[in-house]
Amino acid sequence: MKSNVRVFRGTILIGFLICSVLMSGCIGNSGSGTEKTPNSGEATYSKADERVLSIAGSTTVLPIAAQAAEAYMDLHPEVDVKVNGGGSGAGVQNAGEGTVMIGMASRDLKEEEITKYPDLVPHQIAIDGLAFITNNDNPIPSLTVEQVKKIYDGNITNWKDVGGKDTQIIVVGRDSASGTREYMFTDVMKKANFVQTQLEKNSNGAVKQTIEQTQDAIGYVGLGYLDETVYTVPLSVNGAVVAPSIKTVKEKAYPLSRPLLLLTKGQPTKEAAAFIAFLDGMKGQEIITEEGFITITR
Numbered sequence: 001m002k003s004n005v006r007v008f009r010g011t012i013l014i015g016f017l018i019c020s021v022l023m024s025g026c027i028g029n030s031g032s033g034t035e036k037t038p039n040s041g042e043a044t045y046s047k048a049d050e051r052v053l054s055i056a057g058s059t060t061v062l063p064i065a066a067q068a069a070e071a072y073m074d075l076h077p078e079v080d081v082k083v084n085g086g087g088s089g090a091g092v093q094n095a096g097e098g099t100v101m102i103g104m105a106s107r108d109l110k111e112e113e114i115t116k117y118p119d120l121v122p123h124q125i126a127i128d129g130l131a132f133i134t135n136n137d138n139p140i141p142s143l144t145v146e147q148v149k150k151i152y153d154g155n156i157t158n159w160k161d162v163g164g165k166d167t168q169i170i171v172v173g174r175d176s177a178s179g180t181r182e183y184m185f186t187d188v189m190k191k192a193n194f195v196q197t198q199l200e201k202n203s204n205g206a207v208k209q210t211i212e213q214t215q216d217a218i219g220y221v222g223l224g225y226l227d228e229t230v231y232t233v234p235l236s237v238n239g240a241v242v243a244p245s246i247k248t249v250k251e252k253a254y255p256l257s258r259p260l261l262l263l264t265k266g267q268p269t270k271e272a273a274a275f276i277a278f279l280d281g282m283k284g285q286e287i288i289t290e291e292g293f294i295t296i297t298r
Contacts, residue, residue: 102262154195173220
């Protein structure tokens with residue numbers, strides 16, 4: 001009889017253990033899909049709550065937006081910030097048509113764009129200078145803005161005519177979607193046509209790479225793309241030779257500067273407004289400076 005009691009008790013114990021395992025498994029698999037921050041052990045957000053912030057446009061503004069996106073997502077892991085290029089024209093169109101939440105532009109809006117997209121709201125985040133670059137083996141002492149114009153409209157074709165060696169100038173510029181090209185067209189070219197032999201590139205990076213690889217070429221880029229891999233051509237301004245830099249642009253000693261904009265269709269959404277506010281804050285201003293652009297004193 002005692003033997004039967006022991007067997008009965010053992011059966012109950014095994015049954016209890018099996019139920020406990022099954023229950024714990026059920027509990028473990030009944031979660032709501034929440035994610036946890038490393039080592040915290042506490043849920044932070046649900047996949048269902050994840051939010052996407054889409055940004056596209058100017059390749060000049062792109063480095064700022066990309067770095068800001070990484071820093072912003074570190075602070076807000078529930079937000080997925082997607083940043084793409086395409087040029088200022090694409091940034092204006094995408095923002096105006098509502099296909100992205102934020103567009104990027106490295107120029108002011110054109111009158112026809114304001115007419116076509118009357119709801120567009122510009123948010124200036126920084127200032128940039130337009131810089132001219134040549135190959136390191138072709139360090140031109142300086143150029144006037146008028147000489148640059150004549151190079152780009154085809155009236156100056158040889159470097160010897162502007163203090164260089166006796167070789168043909170290879171003109172490199174941007175494609176028609178570029179805000180940098182639009183600024184060049186209005187403020188340097190005074191709306192004169194570009195020379196037909198100009199090599200058109202789709203980004204600041206592509207222009208810079210071409211100049212690195214082409215000894216007799218000239219191109220133009222934003223300040224954030226200047227480094228030792230290319231030669232930065234100073235401008236002759238009222239007899240003074242001025243190199244483009246954050247300091248000279250800020251002091252207006254360097255004559256070519258333009259606004260860097262984020263664009264929203266109407267007032268920004270909550271997520272877009274938070275991202276723009278982040279760029280206006282201390283960390284965002286640090287990123288703008290680190291990327292080689294000029295912050296705005298508000």
